[in-house]
Amino acid sequence: xxxxxxxxxxxxxxxxxxxxxxxxxxxxxxxxxxxxxxxxxxxxxxxxxxxxxxxxxxxxxxxxxxxxxxxxxxxxxxxxxxxxxxxxxxxxxxxxxxxxxxxxxxxxxxxxxxxxxxxxxxxxxxxxxxxxxxxxxxxxxxxxxxxxxxxxxxxxxxxxxxxxxxxxxxxxxxxxxxxxxxxxxxxxxxxxxxxxxxxxxxxxxxxxxxxxxxxxxxxxxxxxxxxxxxxxxxxxxxxxxxxxxxxxx
Amino acid sequence: xxxxxxxxxxxxxxxxxxxxxxxxxxxxxxxxxxxxxxxxxxxxxxxxxxxxxxxxxxxxxxxxxxxxxxxxxxxxxxxxxxxxxxxxxxxxxxxxxxxxxxxxxxxxxxxxxxxxxxxxxxxxxxxxxxxxxxxxxxxxxxxxxxxxxxxxxxxxxxxxxxxxxxxxxxxxxxxxxxxxxxxxxxxxxxxxxxxxxxxxxxxxxxxxxxxxxxxxxxxxxxxxxxxxxxxxxxxxxxxxxxxxxxxxx
Numbered sequence: 001x002x003x004x005x006x007x008x009x010x011x012x013x014x015x016x017x018x019x020x021x022x023x024x025x026x027x028x029x030x031x032x033x034x035x036x037x038x039x040x041x042x043x044x045x046x047x048x049x050x051x052x053x054x055x056x057x058x059x060x061x062x063x064x065x066x067x068x069x070x071x072x073x074x075x076x077x078x079x080x081x082x083x084x085x086x087x088x089x090x091x092x093x094x095x096x097x098x099x100x101x102x103x104x105x106x107x108x109x110x111x112x113x114x115x116x117x118x119x120x121x122x123x124x125x126x127x128x129x130x131x132x133x134x135x136x137x138x139x140x141x142x143x144x145x146x147x148x149x150x151x152x153x154x155x156x157x158x159x160x161x162x163x164x165x166x167x168x169x170x171x172x173x174x175x176x177x178x179x180x181x182x183x184x185x186x187x188x189x190x191x192x193x194x195x196x197x198x199x200x201x202x203x204x205x206x207x208x209x210x211x212x213x214x215x216x217x218x219x220x221x222x223x224x225x226x227x228x229x230x231x232x233x234x235x236x237x238x239x240x241x242x243x244x245x246x247x248x249x
Numbered sequence: 250x251x252x253x254x255x256x257x258x259x260x261x262x263x264x265x266x267x268x269x270x271x272x273x274x275x276x277x278x279x280x281x282x283x284x285x286x287x288x289x290x291x292x293x294x295x296x297x298x299x300x301x302x303x304x305x306x307x308x309x310x311x312x313x314x315x316x317x318x319x320x321x322x323x324x325x326x327x328x329x330x331x332x333x334x335x336x337x338x339x340x341x342x343x344x345x346x347x348x349x350x351x352x353x354x355x356x357x358x359x360x361x362x363x364x365x366x367x368x369x370x371x372x373x374x375x376x377x378x379x380x381x382x383x384x385x386x387x388x389x390x391x392x393x394x395x396x397x398x399x400x401x402x403x404x405x406x407x408x409x410x411x412x413x414x415x416x417x418x419x420x421x422x423x424x425x426x427x428x429x430x431x432x433x434x435x436x437x438x439x440x441x442x443x444x445x446x447x448x449x450x451x452x453x454x455x456x457x458x459x460x461x462x463x464x465x466x467x468x469x470x471x472x473x474x475x476x477x478x479x480x481x482x483x484x485x486x487x488x489x490x491x492x493x494x495x496x497x498x
Contacts, residue, residue, distance in 0.1 A: 026400065031390040055393055090423040090474050097411075098418035135421075138407075139414045141280040144304055151275065154400055155407060158387075162346075165388045169347035172384075174339040225339055 004107040007080075007160065008034040008114040009153055010072045012128055015041045015120045021052025021060070022150030023117070028056035030157035035063040036072035036114075069116065069128050076114040078106055081132035082152055083124050084145055093135045100159035102134075115156055120149055180229045185219050188229055188236070195240050253356040256329075256409065257283040257363040258402060259321045261377055264290045264369050270301025270309070271399030272366070277305035279406035284312040285321040285363075318365065318377050325363040327355055330381035331401055332373050333394055342384045349408035351383075364405055369398050429478045434468050437478055437485070444489050 009027055014020050014037065024035060037044060044065050053060050066072040073079050080099055094102070103113045116132060118124035129135065138155055140147060147155070193212060202208035224232075258276055263269050263286065273284060286293060293314045302309050315321040322328050329348055343351070352362045365381060367373035378384065387404055389396060396404070442461060451457035473481075 022397075025397070028393045029389050029396060029400070031392075055395065090427065090476075091421075092419060092423065093421035095416055095418050095420065137420060139410060139416045140278050141410065143280075144277045146304065147278060148271075148274070151278070151400070151403055154403065158404055158407075161388060161390065167344055167388045170341060170343050171386060172340075172342035174341065178339065227339075 004104075005112055006032050006034055007103050007107070008036055008073070008076065008112070009157075010036045010038060010069065010114050010116045011040070011149070011153075012038045012069050012072075012116055012124060013041065013119040014117075014149060017042055017046035017048030017050075018052045019120060019149045020046060021049035021054075022148075023153040024049070024053040024056045024059040024063075026150055026154035027157050028059050029154070030161035032157050032160065033059050033062065035059050036066055037063050038066045038069050038072050040065075041119075069131055073114045073116075073131065075112055077111045078103075078113050078134070079132040080113070080115045080134050080136050081124055081129045082115060082117050082136045082138075082156065083129060084137055084140075084147075089129055089135065091129070091132065091135050093137050096136055096138050096156050096159040097163075099134070099136045099156070100163040103160065104163045117149055117152055174223065174225055178225045178227070180224045180226045182220070184226060184229045185224060188232055189216055189219055191233070192236050195236070199243070253353075254361055255281050255283055256352050256356070257285055257322070257325065257361070258406075259285045259287060259318065259363050259365045260289070260398070260402075261287045261318055261321075261365055261373060262290065262368040263366075263398060266291055266295035266297030266299075267301045268369060268398045269295060270298035270303075272402040273298070273302040273305045273308040273312075275399055275403035276406050277308055278403070279410040281406050281409065282308050282311065284308050285315055286312050287315045287318050287321050289314075290368075318380055322363045322365075322380065324361055326360045327352075327362050327383070328381040329362070329364045329383050329385050330373055330378045331364060331366050331385045331387075331405065332378060333386055333389075333396075338378055338384065340378075340381065340384050342386050345385055345387050345405050345408040346412075348383070348385045348405070349412035352409065353412045366398060366401055423472065423474055427474045427476070429473045429475045431469070433475060433478045434473060437481055438465055438468055440482070441485050444485070448492070 009023065009032060011020060011023060014023075017040075020037065020040065027033065027035060040046065042048075045060070049060055050057055064072065080103070099115075103115075106113050115136070116124055116128050118128065136156065138147065138152065193215070196202060202211050222228075258272065258281060260269060260272060263272075266289075269286065269289065276282065276284065289295065291297075294309065298309055299306055313321065329352070348364075352364075355362050364385070365373055365377050367377065385405065387396065387401065442464065445451060445464075451460050471477075
């Protein structure tokens with residue numbers, strides 16, 4: 001994985017330094033480091049960007065400053081444009097997830113991939129989209145589709161990492177070790193049921209079987225670890241002891 | 250989809266109003282509206298939150314202000330805790346994607362789901378995690394794992410929307426309509442090849458078949474629409490005309 005080149009994140013005419021810094025953070029959160037900044041409105045380097053990037057300042061320090069998008073992608077073989085509005089372009093439109101999988105494949109074959117992100121309000125210009133091979137459109141709430149620049153970078157970075165991530169969907173499940181076996185739970189239930197019987201808890205007698213079944217179901221349904229059963233033994237013994245000493249007083 | 254209740258986003262002791270506002274934006278970007286704020290450090294309502302939430306202020310206006318996490322999830326049947334460090338808890342740990350799928354299933358069965366997000370620096374406390382059924386941990390770059398509060402909300406919201414999103418991975422492919430058929434391209438190539446033959450382009454003659462094959466491969470490899478072929482006819486005719494008129498001068 002260290003041999004393939006990670007995609008270049010190209011911020012086209014970004015306005016707020018804070019957003020550039022937040023984008024750098026979002027990139028590094030998901031292992032991306034290659035940033036190009038095209039004609040940033042407020043100049044370069046940007047103090048607000050550096051302040052916001054805390055922990056990912058090396059992304060800014062190593063960023064390419066370019067005059068044009070063409071310059072920023074000059075050495076790239078495949079360019080993605082992030083935009084919500086394909087504006088009648090006859091280009092493939094893919095989800096971030098699909099794009100991430102394709103980018104991984106391209107990178108593995110030695111291709112250099114760039115992803116363009118437009119300025120805060122207006123997004124990418126037509127000329128930037130023309131320069132691109134493929135369009136990325138993230139599914140959003142149609143009633144509120146405006147994704148912040150840094151958020152958009154974050155989602156693409158997240159999908160890039162996930163496309164090669166091997167974390168199982170269920171990373172840890174206590175059910176996969178340490179769980180109480182049926183006999184441990186039955187042993188506890190026998191004790192509790194016996195003690196309850198003594199107190200006359202299962203009354204009236206006609207309902208006793210139903211009540212006992214409900215009690216046993218409750219414990220067998222719970223995902224109890226062996227340690228949990230130990231805790232419950234302690235709890236039950238303490239309560240029984242309290243009752244007994246109260247009775248004996 | 251409108252009948253199921255969307256998960257509640259619970260911000261536990263958030264510090265910066267800006268982050269609460271950004272979280273509200275991220276929620277509404279993905280259709281989430283039910284926010285609870287537990288003991289916000291700088292009071293409530295928060296002007297910085299409102300300023301940052303532009304376009305999603307209704308999320309803040311309708312947010313529940315609570316004193317404790319317990320109060321914020323009182324009516325919920327399943328609580329997720331977002332945290333990077335399960336700290337030896339014997340609870341299921343799932344990815345945001347897995348959590349989103351489970352939450353959709355729970356919501357469809359009428360369950361009320363909440364997701365806890367911790368304060369900016371320190372995250373969720375042990376007592377909040379104890380109150381939860383399941384832990385959500387997002388895969389991140391282990392070298393830079395600190396996700397901003399609003400970014401974390403964004404990722405969970407994104408996965409929530411995606412879990413019910415039906416956008417195809419390839420939402421639009423010009424290959425699925427409007428593409429040039431082989432005969433259109435062959436027709437253009439016959440014209441171009443004939444014109445080039447006249448100029449003596451295919452030289453030396455021994456190499457002509459290879460050169461012609463390379464030219465044809467180039468055009469057949471390109472994903473050309475029928476309109477593209479029309480454009481290329483125009484371009485070729487114009488260039489031929491220019492050459493002819495130059496020759497005739």
